[in-house]
Amino acid sequence: MYENESRMKTMNWKRLIGLDNLAEDYKFARSESTGYTSAQKIPDRWVGTTCGYCSVGCGIEIGVKDGRAVSSRPLASHPVNRGKLCPKGLSEHYTIGAENRAKYPLLRKNGKLERVTWQEALTTMVERFRKTQSTYGPASLGVISTGQLVTEEFYTLGKLVQLGFGTNNYDGNTTLCMATAVSGYKLSFGSDGPPGNYEDMERADVVMLIGANLADNHPILCQYLEANRNKTLIVADPRVTKTAMMADLHLPLKPRSDLALINGIAHILIHFNLIDRDYIEKHTTGFAELEKFLEGYTPERVSQITGLSQEVIFKTAFLYGRAKAAFVGWTMGVNHSTIGTATVNAICNLALLTGQIGRAGAAPFSITGQCNAMGTREVGFTSGMPGYRKFDDPADRAEFAGLLGIEESSLPAKRGLAYPDIIEAAVAKKIRALWIIGTNPLVSWPNQGVLRHALSNLDFLVVQDGYHPTPTTELADLVLPAGIWGEKEGTYTNSERRVSKVNKAVEPPGEARTDFDIFLGIAEQLGCRDSLFPGWTGPEDAFNEWRRVSRGRLCDYSGISYDLLAREGAVQWPLTEGEVPKQASRLYSDGIFKTADGKAKLICADWAPFPEQAGNGYPFVLNTGRTVEHWHTRTKTREVPILERLSPRAWLEMNPRDAKRLGLRSHEAVDVVSRRGAVRGIELRLTEITAPGQVFMPFHFHETNVNEVTQSAFDPISREPNYKQCAVRVERSGVHA
Amino acid sequence: MDSPLLYSAPSGLVQIARADDKSAPRELIPSRPLEAGEQYRFHFDMTKCIGCKCCVVACNEQNGNPADLNWRRVGEVEGGYYPLTQRHYLSMGCNHCIEPSCLIGCPVEAYTKDPATGVVVHSAEACIGCQYCTWNCSYGVPQYNPARGVVGKCDMCHNRLSDNMAPACVNACPEGAIAIEIVNIADWRRDYLSANAPGLPSADDSISTTRVTLPENLVPDLGRVDTNRVEPEHPHWPLVFMLVVTQLCVGAFIALWLLDAVGAGTDLKIAALASLALAGMSLGASTMHLGRPIHAWRAMRGLRRSWLSREVLTLSMFAGAAGVFAGLLFFGSPGFFAPGSSVPRLAAGLATALAGLAGITCSARIYIVRARPAWFSSYTVAEFFSTALLLGPAFVHMLDPRVPSAVLYASVAGGAAQLIAQAGKFLWLSQSEVFELRSSSLLLAGKLRALFVTRLAILVAAGIVIPMAATAPLLVSAAFAAAFAGELLGRYLFFVSVVPKNIAAGFSSARRAA
Secondary structure, three states: OHHHHHHHOOHHHHHHHHHOOOOOOOOOOEEEEOOEEEHHOOOOOOEEEEEEOOOOOOEEEEEOOOOEEEEEEEEEOOOOOOOOOOHHHHHHHHHHHOOOOOOEEEEOOOOEEEEEHHHHHHHHHHHHHHHHHHHOHHHHHHEOOOOOOOOOHHHHHHHHHHHHHHHOOEEEHHHHHHHHHHHHHHHHHOOOOOOOOOOOOOOEEEEEEEEOOHHHHHHHHHHHHHHOOOOOEEEEOOOOOOOOHHHHHOOOOOOHHHHHHHHHHHHHHHHOOOOHHHHHHHHHHHHHHHHHHHOOOOHHHHHHHHHHOOOHHHHHHHHHHOOOOEEEEEHHHHHHOOOOHHHHHHHHHHHHHHHOOOOOEEEEEOOOEEOOOOHHHOOOOOOOOOOOEEOOOOOHHHHHHHOOOOOHHHHOOOOOOOHHHHHHHHHOOOOOEEEEEOOHHHOOOOOOHHHHHHHHOOEEEEEOOEEOOOHHHHHHOEEEOOOOOOOOOEEEEOOEEEEEEEEEOOOOOOOOOOOOHHHHHHHHHHHHHHHHHHOOOOOHHHHHHHHHHHOOOOOOOOOOOHHHHHHOOOOOOOOOOOOOOOOOOOOOOOOOOOOOOOEEEEOOOOOOOOOOOOOOOOOOOEEEEEEOOOOOOOOOOOOOHHHHHHHOOOEEEEOOOHHHHOOOOOEEEEEEEOOOOEEEEEEEEEOOOOOEEEEEEEEEOOOOOHOOOOOEEEOOOOOOOOOOEEEEEEEEEEOOO | OOOOOOOOOOOOOOOOOOOOOOOOOOOOOOOOOOOOEEEEEEEOOOOOOOOOOOHHHHHHHHHOOOOOOOOOEEEEEEEEEEEEEEEEEEEEOOOOOOOOOOHHHOOOOOOOOOOOOOOEEEEOOOOOOOOOOHHOOOOOOOOEEEOEEEOOOOOOOOOHOOOOOOHHHHOOOOOOOOEEEEEHHHHHHHHEEEOOOOOOOOHHOOOOEEEEOOOOOOOOOOOOOOOOOOOOOOOOOOHHHHHHHHHHHHHHHHHHHHHHOOOOOOOOOOHHHHHHHHHHHHHHHHHHHOOHHHHHHHHOOOOOHHHHHHHHHHHHHHHHHHHHHHHHHOOOOOOOOOOOOOOOHHHHHHHHHHHHHHHHHHHHHHHHOOOOOOOOOOOHHHHHHHHHHHHHHHHHHHHOOOOOHHHHHHHHHHHHHHHHHHHHHHHHHHHHOOOHHHHHHHHHOOOOOOHHHHHHHHHHHHOOOHHHHHOOOOOOOOOHHHHHHHHHHHHHHHHHOOOOOOOOOOOOOOOOOH
């Protein structure tokens, strides 16, 4: 924006001879709200909202000047981020004014995307979807959404898809991310819902992070660790991440051996009686089976599986077992796995065995990914019904149908296809039309070859996104331009169940409309607007219905209103109407869980090696992950010049000892090849961060997409892909062209 | 609110220690005014930094800078063996040195060291965009903004500090790793050891005031991660041209003056006028190097300190004296001298020669800066004077082949001297243990190898062998042209093969290695 304008001004003669040095563009000014700063960054007004990247859920203010977003700053009063933002948040306003924002509906005519009216776009969409459904059955329509919309939009979309379009083949990209935590919580505790909160990181005396690189992925949460001076920080990660370097005890375990480690810890805890037998007795079931099962996880065997010494395993177990308050946090190192759900269950076991749950500092805690992944988990109509209701629970069905005033029979009988199964069904031509909202699978889906095959089979592909072109919108038959963060109102719910208001600062560009508007427009076209969304005009209508629908559920929003959020700032659920928001709320403080008998389940979660081991010409285990400068598929952050400057391209980390053997040098261009595909010309980084025999690559970059080589292997329960380990070989670029 | 987490109003931009923090309250900006003999400085706590680069983004936003200019940068240093690996980060703005080399070199006095705060402040208004400060700073702090035609740098947000607000970087850091402190200048001069850190050039160069808190038990091999990505520097074409041509002219005028003095001159007019024209052109062209050529005249302001100012002065004097000398050669002495007297002409010639020698010396001194180790040597002086000796006499000889053969031998001696200087310098670079010097040699032997070999080959052929062997005018002219091109190429290599000192960079936060 400003930079382009500056550059354009450079070409005049005054600038060339040096009379003009663009002093006007670079002048400074003082304002009460900003202090002394670059004058062009001083806004006319600040709009308080919540960050739209990750689920830390930071309060942020957007500075608006002449109707444009010109600056971002932390919302000082927000309880989560304590006056700080990460580099993405600090530059978030650039995502709004990006040049490649989608501005007009585009319909593919004669092979080319052409601008059409909204009327034509929505009419065509509904006609094509209806035609497909009438030809191949209602289930031939698939919908893949995201974790990036506001809760109100998720709630609206869920009803529109399940009750309006009548297909249950609806899932979100949250399946690539947090589905494993959801499945694990459901099995162990009877319901989804992270039990702890961020403050626990500050109040625990032992913090154990498993497969979580907070310093890169949730840097703002590092404040809580930094503030906790008395903690012992244990980080289990095969890579010596920034976070691992912060640890008092780093456990450099072999890839995907965490489940064995956790079982080994539980084995030692039981053996040395470092467990809370009273808690186990009162609040859990399955101890006898678990105790027997864990006999197999002797320190000798666990040492063999994990590559950690027995001494380190004992030390870890004793640290955890003797903690007054122990916090276990995890992210994608656990979730991105075929044994992810089992690993989550094992983590929950640890907490249950020691009674480390529901107290200050004590929690098994999934640190979520997207800004509103939690919102879609609670209100989404994908793997369950809104309010953590189960499709197969008659009471849940009856209650939910009653609340909506609809026939119970119109509710889907069961969960439809999960994301991987929608893709597989498209390959099998069972899904014939697909609607993708706010996600970019052409970067994020593992084993891209299969995805391209699936999408090429479709009769009609609709992609609704804030940006165009993206690798995914380029393949669309219809592109619906959506307003993004900063252009719409609603709420996000963060990892610690804190509901934060999202506000509109500027208008969407061109003819782009908010996702909420688009959904209502489609409902209108579909003829179900009045029945499903009677009298709805704005997101608050959706929120108020959701409050009613969630009342009495674990995720009770009934006490949270837009007024309350405006008055009190962000508050945590559950909050029943009439209650006063707590400073820090925790689930299961009473030891009563959402199972039939109110007791949590101790689950025998068996370790198994990851599916594609290195060998047979593919000697490296490839690990994937992130960098602090970028967000997911880079649709947004590649539009932010300073983030691109700081992290302009992908790299491949390899241990220097491996490189020496292969005769490769730092900065050399290499190809990463798996049985499924190859990434060409990636820059090699030699570093002791990565263990010999392993390589690491960030996944944000479509130009060098790691998902060309990752595999189609999924957790049997959560359906989450096993992104983190696959077998590859690395060779100098151009050698085997 | 009953929150134990207190943040200051009204702006929410100054972090106050959190009430429940068990550690001592963290003071991120000084709470008392400066006393005499004190200045502000940065404190960077490497034990806290997580490499998130919030400081970089906040700095760019604060100063409204485009993304490719970063007044604050975050470098990486790494060492150890898996899994006992260490990677640490260095977040650096300006070090607000006690002996700021940027300030000392600046020809237009655009820099001031604020007497009250010690902050090294740069004025974009005064700056003419000569970029000499960017060569002088060992930390790469001043950065040229081509869109503006001026340099810019971190000023510690001193205008915020004076309002009792934290600088943007300090304010943005989630870990509280950056702070502003007060330092006693005399104490710091005595012991500034904690200004040094792995990945940072030595604080000896300019007495950096930034204090770095290092983690305990650093592994001995902790070092920069960008050592394998050494890129050629900017060529500065107008300067390549200006230096070689002015040196040629100085050499030519000294030859002309000597020929005139010993009366061996035949007709020196053409050579004198041609040299004068070249000198004028090259000095004019050198202003094209400036971001703001219209303000070139300001470059005289820094005579007290700046070799660049002195170069401008001496070369201008050279051009002036050369003009007089050439005029006297052409028109003869004016009437108030005894007709035909050669005294004024010889005096003008002497003045031209002296100003020219002074000019080349000043030129060379510009490049003898600690921040650019491959230039920081007498090879730079040798290279510049060798160019003058090689090209000047050869130019005169080409324009008038009747001059005594001593002129030709002088040129060949210049060629030989240049060859020795080039070989000696390369040997010195390649034998060095210093990262920047060794990297310069690796550039010359690697990416720049073909050009470097060509440069040496031209020098031998056109500077030594052909002049000794050939007499045909066409061949002589061709040899001169080739020698001239060879010196231009040599000077290009001089500029691009230097590896400046700088703070350690991030692995990928720069251009891609070719």
